[in-house]
Amino acid sequence: MRRIVTAFATTVTAIVLLFSYHTSTGGSGTTTAAVVRPVTPAAATGVATTSAAATYTGGVAQTQWGPVQVAVTVAGGRITAADAVQVPTGNSRDDEINAVAVPILNQEVVAAQSARIDTVSGATVTSDGYLASLQSALDQAHL
Amino acid sequence: MSAELPRAGFVEQIMGLPVSVHVRGEGARGPDVAAAVERVFADLREVDALFSTYKPDSEVSRINAGTLAPADAGPLLHEVFALSVIARERTGGLFDVNLPGAGGRTYDPSGLVKGWAADRAARHLVALSDHDFCLNAGGDVVMGCGRADAEPWRAGIEDPREGGTLLGVLERRDGAVATSGTAARGAHLVDPRDGSHPHALLSVTVVGPSLTWADVLATAAFVRGEDAVEWLRGQVGYEALVVHADGRVSRTPSLLVHELAGVPAS
Numbered sequence: 270m271r272r273i274v275t276a277f278a279t280t281v282t283a284i285v286l287l288f289s290y291h292t293s294t295g296g297s298g299t300t301t302a303a304v305v306r307p308v309t310p311a312a313a314t315g316v317a318t319t320s321a322a323a324t325y326t327g328g329v330a331q332t333q334w335g336p337v338q339v340a341v342t343v344a345g346g347r348i349t350a351a352d353a354v355q356v357p358t359g360n361s362r363d364d365e366i367n368a369v370a371v372p373i374l375n376q377e378v379v380a381a382q383s384a385r386i387d388t389v390s391g392a393t394v395t396s397d398g399y400l401a402s403l404q405s406a407l408d409q410a411h412l
Numbered sequence: 413m414s415a416e417l418p419r420a421g422f423v424e425q426i427m428g429l430p431v432s433v434h435v436r437g438e439g440a441r442g443p444d445v446a447a448a449v450e451r452v453f454a455d456l457r458e459v460d461a462l463f464s465t466y467k468p469d470s471e472v473s474r475i476n477a478g479t480l481a482p483a484d485a486g487p488l489l490h491e492v493f494a495l496s497v498i499a500r501e502r503t504g505g506l507f508d509v510n511l512p513g514a515g516g517r518t519y520d521p522s523g524l525v526k527g528w529a530a531d532r533a534a535r536h537l538v539a540l541s542d543h544d545f546c547l548n549a550g551g552d553v554v555m556g557c558g559r560a561d562a563e564p565w566r567a568g569i570e571d572p573r574e575g576g577t578l579l580g581v582l583e584r585r586d587g588a589v590a591t592s593g594t595a596a597r598g599a600h601l602v603d604p605r606d607g608s609h610p611h612a613l614l615s616v617t618v619v620g621p622s623l624t625w626a627d628v629l630a631t632a633a634f635v636r637g638e639d640a641v642e643w644l645r646g647q648v649g650y651e652a653l654v655v656h657a658d659g660r661v662s663r664t665p666s667l668l669v670h671e672l673a674g675v676p677a678s
Contacts, residue, residue, distance in 0.1 A: 386581060387434060391551040391570030392593030392615055404548060408432045411421030 422449045426456045427464070427526065429550030437543030437559060445543060448536045452547065455533040462488055463525045476519055492521050492528065499524060499628045506632035508604035527590055527627025530554055534623075544585075554623040557585040569669070572614035572655050579617075579653065579661065580669035588623035592616050592630035593655075603635050612637035613656055619667065620650035 389404045418440040422433045433449050464470045471489050474480035482493065496509040509521040530549040537545035537556060544557040546565045555565045564583040571577040572593050582589060593615030594601060603610055618630040629647055633640035633654070641662045644652040651667035663669065 385566055386568040386578070387565045388432070388546050388548045388553050388555075389551065389568045389570055389578070390548075390553050390582075390589040390591045390617060392572065392591050404430065404432060404551075408421045408423045408430075408434075411419050411434055 420445060422446075422453075424453045426453065427460045427529075427550075428466075429526070430548075431456060431530075431550070432546075432548045433537065434546045434548075435537070435540070435543050436545075436562070437540070439540075440543065445540060448540050451536040452533040455536065456529055456549075459488065459525065459529040459532075462486065463492070463521060463529075465520055465522060472519065472521065492524060495528060495624065496521060496524060499632075502625075503628065503632035505605060506603075506635045507628050511602055511604055512607035523631050524624070524628060526550065527552055527588075528624040531588070531623040551591055552623060552627055553589040555584055555586055555588070566670075569617050569653060570615075573659055579655070582619060582668075583670060584619070587619065587621050588626040589617060589619050590623060590626035590630045591618075592627070592634045601631065601634055610635050610637055611657060613640060613654060615655045616640055617653040618644065618650055619652070620647075626650065 386407065388407065417436050418438060419434065419436045420440040422435075424431050431453065433452055435445050435449070437445070439445055460470075461467065462471045465472055465476070467473060468477075471480055471485045475482055475485065475489075482489070485493075499507045499509075507523070509519060509524055510517045511520050526549055530547055530552060531554055534545070534547050534554045534556065537543075537547060538558075541558050544555075544559055544562045544565070546553065546555045546567075551570070553567050555567070557564075562585060564585045567582045567584065567589050568578040569580055569582065569589075570591065571579045592601065593613070601610060602608070613634055616630045616633040618626040618633065620626045620629075625647075629644060629650055630652075633644050633652060636643045638656070640654050641652060641664055644650060645664055651664045653661065653663045653667060653669060655661050
């Protein structure tokens, strides 16, 4: 119980770090709205077992920091893994941050799923903060 | 359990907010659901075009610029005018769309429009029989279950004391959850009576049948401050969870909040 909460805190901090690190490629203050659309399952990685696992790759969200794309693996109605398949890169500092943040994104999605949350109510979430939010992870799981 | 029940999620950024729609049911990934969700998004884009204070050609901007007489505005504006008056009366002036500004009072119905627009757009999802839906517009949620045996939706309530953590979970088959606070955008809530920024509370979450009113009541209670829970007790049909600036959490007596593991909070 407590560990779940701690995991959320740690992961969100790291993801915020990832997306708020303003790179030289990040452009000026203009924000490109991220539009994420449902896609069909990219590839079913599961073999013929009782609870077939399938990997879903979300659409590419164009953010002011660069393109972001997440893939999640669902088995038996639960998310068992999540990976950022595309994250903003541009310089070595980005890569260093991503190396730390991407595995943590994975943990966040799995932790949210183990708490069985469908949605999150909070003080106004803006588009800028969306990609770093738990709601974003929940949405990705069902896109 | 309905672990194998098809489920689909849709996200679009509208009004500067992420809007998510989740649908459960046999046809969740089918064309009827996709069409209904597209109607939801189209509805919200239409509202944005009329009400945005950031778009100079919106009806609200033209009213503020003096180039459109309120009486000449369209029917959706008139609906919001009426709601605005009711909201001010119902909250004793704690909620008011006429905000004090530098050059007199500005008409800014944004605080009312988000919840109202989401409530209104949800009618396209209610119309999907045999499917459950959950619509989240920037942290305000409206839910419905069209299947008789549906499990409730589980809505996590964000903890404003620690970003990304949850206070607990509300289980509901229908109705609305709205949270007002300062967590995401700094001190953006204004006391309409004097233009000050309330600071006694970190967040107010209100649960009830209508998102329009849950949202209005959450904002009004946030402005109300320390005795928000006592004040909200007078609002029949609505329950609330309040986090105070000093970290205390209080709630109305009938609100059932589940801990993350699914154990009811005492």
